[in-house]
């Protein structure tokens with residue numbers, strides 16, 4: 001299928017209230033522009049260097065989401081333009097985003113990334129750490145960020161029951177935190193598992209290879 005067909009096929013599977021983040025990592029700006037021309041405005045990248053190279057070459061109304069692990073010392077390179085940082089995995093990082101947002105006289109939207117996968121290779125905070133950090137935010141500690149919700153990645157497995165368990169852990173935490181604050185984004189689900197993520201309550205999905213095809217890390 002063509003890029004256009006892939007994109008439209010994904011869109012056709014999303015309820016109207018579910019947001020699509022097109023994950024464009026490793027793909028050239030020409031391909032991103034093609035998807036932009038089909039109407040897509042939200043794109044996700046996981047590396048600061050790649051993002052800061054692509055961003056100036058593409059339309060300014062793209063909403064860029066950082067979805068990969070972010071080193072504290074690199075926040076300054078994206079603070080001016082980033083729409084949302086989905087991968088906040090420490091208090092130190094949130095404090096730095098707050099500082100950089102203030103410097104640029106803006107608010108930066110973020111998601112707290114929670115480690116839900118049983119495999120321990122994935123980034124993210126433990127549930128207790130996430131709750132503590134959110135409470136500090138509610139108490140006013142990070143006035144230049146806007147915590148919009150949670151992000152998580154399930155274990156890479158064929159076992160759908162396990163994936164579902166992990167998504168539901170995140171959904172339960174999201175519902176709990178929603179009791180005390182104002183959340184609107186639950187980001188979970190990728191090419192292989194987004195329909196299940198939506199069933200489990202995702203409001204935003206991050207889809208790359210189902211649109212662009214498999215990534216070739218050797219080219220970039």
Ligand SMILES: *Cc1c(COP(=O)(O)O)cnc(C)c1O
Nearest residue numbers: 023046067190191206207208209
């Ligand atoms: C690469 C990536 C995705 C997209 O993965 P696909 O399987 O290509 O859809 C989603 N989320 C994160 C955090 C990623 O790094």
